[in-house]
Amino acid sequence: MIRVLVVDDSAVVRRVLSEALSAAPGIEVVGTAADPYAARDKIAALRPDVLTLDVEMPRMDGLTFLEKLMAAHPLPVVVVSSLTPASSAMALRALALGAIGVVCKPGSQFSIPDVARDVVHQVRAAALAKLKPLVERSSPRPLASPRAEGLVTTRKILAIGASTGGPRAIEDVLTQLPPAGPGTVIVQHMPVQFTAEFAKRLNSLCAMRVAEATDGEEVLAGKALIAPGGRHMLLQRVGATYVVRLKDLPAVNHHRPSVDVMMHSVAKAAGANAVGVILTGMGSDGAKGLLAMREAGAHTIAQDEETSIVYGMPKEAAALGGAAQILPLEAIARAACTAIAS
Numbered sequence: 001m002i003r004v005l006v007v008d009d010s011a012v013v014r015r016v017l018s019e020a021l022s023a024a025p026g027i028e029v030v031g032t033a034a035d036p037y038a039a040r041d042k043i044a045a046l047r048p049d050v051l052t053l054d055v056e057m058p059r060m061d062g063l064t065f066l067e068k069l070m071a072a073h074p075l076p077v078v079v080v081s082s083l084t085p086a087s088s089a090m091a092l093r094a095l096a097l098g099a100i101g102v103v104c105k106p107g108s109q110f111s112i113p114d115v116a117r118d119v120v121h122q123v124r125a126a127a128l129a130k131l132k133p134l135v136e137r138s139s140p141r142p143l144a145s146p147r148a149e150g151l152v153t154t155r156k157i158l159a160i161g162a163s164t165g166g167p168r169a170i171e172d173v174l175t176q177l178p179p180a181g182p183g184t185v186i187v188q189h190m191p192v193q194f195t196a197e198f199a200k201r202l203n204s205l206c207a208m209r210v211a212e213a214t215d216g217e218e219v220l221a222g223k224a225l226i227a228p229g230g231r232h233m234l235l236q237r238v239g240a241t242y243v244v245r246l247k248d249l250p251a252v253n254h255h256r257p258s259v260d261v262m263m264h265s266v267a268k269a270a271g272a273n274a275v276g277v278i279l280t281g282m283g284s285d286g287a288k289g290l291l292a293m294r295e296a297g298a299h300t301i302a303q304d305e306e307t308s309i310v311y312g313m314p315k316e317a318a319a320l321g322g323a324a325q326i327l328p329l330e331a332i333a334r335a336a337c338t339a340i341a342s
Contacts, residue, residue, distance in 0.1 A: 004027060063093055102194060163255075230257075275340055279314065291322035300317075301323060307330070
């Protein structure tokens with residue numbers, strides 16, 4: 001059984017999350033807490049496997065509590081956040097501090113069944129996660145690229161897919177890419193509206209420009225486009241250029257956006273003029289898409305088990321034969337740039 005402690009100042013949210021988790025096989029809610037001080041005592045008494053944590057609470061905010069928790073008693077944490085800009089930014093900061101995933105609070109945009117499904121998925125993923133020591137990022141140090149002109153002129157595409165643990169992994173890869181890095185398309189499993197904050201955060205850290213994708217936007221060297229939460233992103237060739245198309249199609253592999261959808265489109269549109277990367281994440285989304293890219297002539301890379309927070313998506317991609325290389329996270333940016341510039 002996965003033992004869960006629910007921490008939220010709202011009695012309604014505590015009840016909704018507790019009922020959703022208790023109804024799922026293999027999950028037990030061992031307690032709830034209305035603030036971090038009560039949570040601290042219950043962690044010591046109940047020893048939960050996973051915490052759900054609100055980021056806006058009285059007496060001590062969730063970020064302060066999370067930082068203290070990760071230093072003193074590391075636990076897999078799923079952040080529960082409302083969709084205000086302030087809360088979204090705090091949730092992204094929580095992921096940078098070591099939280100495993102983020103779930104939207106129930107409200108006008110997200111029904112209780114939606115939230116129930118998402119929180120169960122995130123808790124299961126968190127229970128499998130390998131916690132990594134928190135290392136605060138310094139200023140970005142892009143790779144030296146003596147063949148940077150190759151990155152611009154080859155019109156090649158870098159396609160990246162990730163899920164659980166992905167925000168920090170994507171940050172690690174993108175902050176190593178040079179300002180003239182390859183045109184990059186990214187699917188990170190993340191709720192609606194959080195992807196905009198995620199792109200904004202990455203843009204502040206990376207030498208490349210990073211933005212949430214818009215329909216019909218051209219994919220250019222020096223820019224990375226993040227698929228918006230709730231919409232599939234496909235690559236399309238238009239004459240001598242590539243553009244992204246956003247589609248409101250049904251979920252694939254229980255996800256929208258789906259890594260498989262994006263990578264199948266990259267295989268079709270770019271073929272051998274692409275590099276595909278699968279990073280940490282639960283499940284198998286992207287495994288078939290990465291294989292399609294490899295079969296179309298693209299160079300393909302999967303993150304290794306040792307550096308993955310959850311070795312699910314990269315494992316499935318490797319098992320299916322989709323990965324030409326299996327590399328530790330810190331080696332992926334250089335390998336991708338080498339393949340792009342060759």
